[in-house]
Amino acid sequence: MSALSHLAILPILIPLVAGLICVLARGRLRPLHRAVSLVSTLAVLGVAVALAVRTGAGELLVYRPGAWPGPYGIVLVADRLAALMLVVTAMVALAAMLYATSGGDGRGRHFHAFFQLQLVGLNGAFLTGDLFNLFVFFEILLIASYCLLLYGGGERRTKAALHYVVLNLAGSALFLVGVGTLYGVTGSLNMADVAVRVALLPPTDAALVRGAGLLLLVVFGLKAAVMPLYFWLPNAYASATAPVAALFAIMTKVGVYCIVRVFTLIFGPLAGPGADTILPWLLPIALVTQFVAYGGAFAARGLRRQIGYLLIASVGTMLAAIGLFTRDGIAAGLYYLIHSTLTVAVLFLVADLLARQRGADTDRLISGPRLIEPGRIGTLFFIGAIAVVGLPPLAGFLGKAQILAAAPATASGWWLWAVTLTGSVIALVAITRAGVVLFWQTESSPAPAAPRTQGRALPVIGLVAALLALTVLAGPVTSFTTAAADQLLQPAGYISSVLGGP
Amino acid sequence: MTLLLIVLLPFLGALIPPLLIRRGRTVAALAAGAVPVAALALLIPLWPTVRDGGVPRWRIPWLPQIGLEFDIRLDGLAFLFAALVLGIGVLIVVYARYYLSERDPMGRFYALLLLFMGAMTGLALSGNLLLSAIFWELTSLSSFLLIGYWTHRADARDGARTALAVTGLGGLALLGGVLLIGRIVGSFDLDVVLASGALVKADPLYPVVLTLVLLGAFTKSAQVPFHFWLPGAMAAPTPVSAYLHSATMVKAGVFLLARLFPVLAGTDLWFTLVVGAGLLTLIVGAYSAMFQNDLKGLLAYSTISHLGLITLLFGFGTAEAAVAALFHLINHATFKASLFMAAGIIDHETGTRDMRTLNGLWRTMPYTGVLAVIAASAMAGVPLFNGFLSKEMFFAETLAVPPGVAWRWVIPAAATLYGVFSVTYSIRFVYEVFFSGPGTGMPKEPHEAPRWMRIPVEVLAVLAILVGIFPNLIVRPLLTASAAATTGGVIPPIELHVWHGFNLPLLMTVIALVGGFFLFRRLNVLLSVRGGYVRSVSAKGLFDDGLFAVLRMARRLTRTLETGSLQRYVLYFVLAAIVLAVAPVVRHGWPLGAETSVPADGPLIAGWGVLVACAIGTVVWRRQRLVALIVISGAGVMVTLAFARIGAPDLALTQLLVEVVTTMLLLLALHHLPQEAAAGSSRGRLVRDGAIALTAGAGMAAITWAVLTRPFSSISTYFLENAKTQGGGTNVVNVILVDFRGFDTLGEIAVIGIAALGVTMMLDGLHADPRGRPFLMSRDRTPLILTSIARPLLPFALMMSVYIFLRGHNMPGGGFIAAILTSIAIMLQFMANGIPWTAARLRVRPQPVIAWGVLIAVATGVASMLYGSTFLDLAFTYVDFPLIGEVELATALFFDLGVYLTVVAAVILMLTALGALSSDAAAPDDYASEGDPWRS
């Protein structure tokens, strides 16, 4: 086997080894930690891009750790969707990591170890083709996220973490119930195999298998932060350190990814008794989520909490598009997913730049000290705000336009229209209020000893550049997401290449 | 390509002024001015083509999937609008150079101005409706920044926010309308869209489309009731007002009406909505204008009313009316821009804009006075000025309203009334500023403005006169071309004459002039009656109240949902699970299979009883911590027995050992948790939770039962068949763990490792209140009995672990179980001898060991990669150990070694960190500060 043939497992192995090296490196924080972390993240980005290129060319990479055939061993599968998620993750991770190296990673031990292991969990979740292995990677990314969330200490973080951890432990238990039931009914764990077996089940198993699917929806919904399972998010993200919050922008997308994967592959239209299990559920859930989230963004008294709610709203937006379960809907949703991840990361980092210069590390939406670099931070914020509201000319607008265009001329379609458009108006007013207060309605003098942004701005600018690229290259990117959607809606190819010999 | 450049130039140019501002304000201004000049230089040569009906175009696909193209298209209408935007833009740049004070950041000003200019030009030249929507919103965004330019002023901030909220809302409505049009027509290409008017009007969605599009147009063009943002926007620097409210921003709305004229106009609904809004705005604007004391306020309301006029004309839906509308659009742009600049000059030179303070400036500023009089006359529609001509046409059109419209007579009447009002406020503008009073008592000593500040006004004033006298010469070709583009080909021959002979329109003009004069004479009476009361305030007030109401609602909604109570969130989670799991049962029923399980027997039932008792006991005694701990471990033991009973020895062993370690951990932690029972929940709460918990439990039982009654064919047969031959082990479970699904195990030890690291991180810098000795950790250095047992016990325990470890692949055992054994043995030493003694003798820091353990496991996997297979493809051979017997020596063993090391280290690290937390057995800060006793 050539080195290239191992491509699909590298996004897991590289950060794993890097993380372990970071643990071995003695001392709290040394240049070595940063170097290893940086190299690893860059390498993962490179691999991810390579995977995107190959899957983009129509290839579907199947990797079998242990070289066990068919459904018996664990299998990693890189299709377009997985590659897409990997690339987005790597991009956000790189920015967050660079931002952290300007000081955020010195507040305690093991930052880079946790960071890399977080990547292991994320990438593994995107790549694995095995339900129980998915559970394992969920646990990795969760335990790592617990540590990252608590990173830096402090009362607010402890409080937020307590909620986050307990809820997710309950979620993990439910995950096992769902997977267990599916195994009990189908006798397999390999997603492709389970898909085949579910389709062959007798109609008398409908309730059981659908129930199992919907339990998994609850688990994934908890990660994706949809109504009524999102309550852990605003405080958690608002209290996490900036680079962690930025990295967490991808965390909710893991839930979204799993929903797309499981409910197109296992519970798709061809799934016999399990067919279209969440078709009636997802769109309403997504719309309600948007509604309450925009409300929360409007009500927010702090910038970070507002961003958190806008993040939830964006999850609702993309899930609404995906909830259509049409090619265009899924494609639009995936495009919006890229946009929203980058945007939210930008905003969380900008919020930190801003809070630092306002002194007392505050992002409260009240008149405060004047920024010493209003132009620089203001521009970044303005771009991020336009993007997150979905105003022209940025990707957010193109994404929403795609979603609206994909909505069918049915009652649900019009609901999607109404919620998306009115939501945008609310978001516009809300973020305008925040921006005006933070940047214009300031005291005449800056805070004492306010730090300049210096190198911190670079990763943010990098993300903004990526956002602009996503805007300009909307055409090509959308054809990729569309191809990904096709791949998801015709799982036959996926199944055959997974179950076909080693 | 030139077309593209015309649009891009302002955007690119926007980058220059901020860079050049260091070189001085004039340089920056020159650079900024050069941009529109260059753009015009590119635009004007295209005039002949456009005049002869050609439509130059430049396009490139952007998001073809939904039909979005970057498509620049230049027809007559586009040319007219672009020329206005760029032309007046030049004048504004010049004017602003002298208007802005030294304190104002001029670089930023020009940058924003050029951004806005680019957005407007793009809107004018866009050949793709979706692209138009994009530029449309860009104008809202850039104007927001321009209006809020003086960020330190509260009214500027408020004005900017309101403007963005209103126009942004309109923009999103427009987006909706545009997307619907695309849906009906099947394309956003302007040619296609313009050609499918019939199709759109016939579509059942037409009313929706029209409403959404008009919502966009009316918010932008400040039509009643959306007009209130415009006066608020007057907080902007005067150059901005002059630009936004004469030629550009507000004209975008009417431009949209013109652009989509062939697609949407001509229906009854269109007539009702557009004429209605126009008429209302015409009157309300003109009426309110009369009562403004602020010069810019007066101009603002007059702008609103003139926009109403133009809208009204488009509302008629006839070609003739459209021509008149375009003509007035041009004229209004010229005279209104000059008036704003004049007002700016006055403000600049006298320090006030309040007409109650201003007076007699004719003496000190005759030159400005002349310019103002010219522009005001045009605004009032006095003959020989351009405003007169288009107003005449307007009057004529109001008379030409087709019969059948019930209230047709209202329109000319209202038009005349408007005429009266406009004359009145025009006179007031001129009289109160220049002729009333001695010309004293103003904040500054007035004098003429600098030369270059007046030039832009002169240019426009001259234009107003020239157009007014030689209309055919100057505007007819432009008007013809743009009108043709607007109406889609069919336009009547345009006749522009200063003198039409005696006719009704002329009569209306006379009435307006005379009536206006007399009304002005009586205005003071009116003013005193009406006071400073301004109509639109209420609209703005309503808007603000509305926003506030929404905010209150949002706050209430968020408070009710995000209560901050974990119990509530868990409740939601459980309920969600229950609902979603039950839903399919409701729909598909709950049929059970016929499969049976082994029958129960005495011991089983007894064990069941104990288990249930323990579970309930844990609930009952949850407040007596130690009791609860003992009872729950009882449950753990029963689970262990259950595992053993159903043929899972490995599970039984693991469960038992984990039970022990977990209990140790809890005991250590318990010491720091409050011993006193905390106040419990209310009775109702307990009942509710109990009911929900029972439902969930019943659900789980039901699922289990349902599954157990179903036939089963699993992939496991494969493992049973191949464990020995392929995996080289007889303990299938262990073979699965280290080989078939070794990848899971790798992840599992990663989790354990991270958890341990996380634990130490959490304990970093954590100081426990030293409330005596922690459980288990011996205070006294060597408690004789424990020590004398523990120390000799260690070797045996270790040997035992080795044995368990080695046989694991064939018999129950393996790395994990061995690891827990070892760690228990080592923990025993800590308990007996205290941390320092043991740590000193262990001489290994557990943290690196964790990493090494995982690394060994990974290395095993990578090795197989080097041998040309995939990750973690294990190989094996057999070796005969003395005493232990034949042992299959597989690379699996190395893998298992990794597991062993990681788990031992992790468990030790966690437990000792916890113990060290409050161990007073040795220098507390030594451990308590770092939860890791090996750190030195």
Next chain:
Amino acid sequence: MAFLMASAIGVLVAAGIFLLLRARTFPVILGLSLLSYGVNLFLVTMGRLRGGSAPILVAGVTDQVDPLPQALVLTAIVIGFGMTAFLVVLALRARLTLGNDHVDGEEPDA
């Protein structure tokens, strides 16, 4: 036996969830442990309860029970242990830094 197992799982889960809904960290920890007992039993039960010997290959014995769920449960137990330990220490940290053991980090009336 199916009934015994099903009901036992049900009771464990019910007790676990009830404790999970309590306001103090200690009961919540107990609840999660009971919950994981229940879930682990459930998982292993998914391989059915048809009797049979432990999945250890001995010549002539062919009635082994399904080994796969056992492997899964082993992994689940180990992971569960790590998570429990983490949660315990987190609760401890909350108690020591926030001065109370309420799951919301503050006394409701406070």
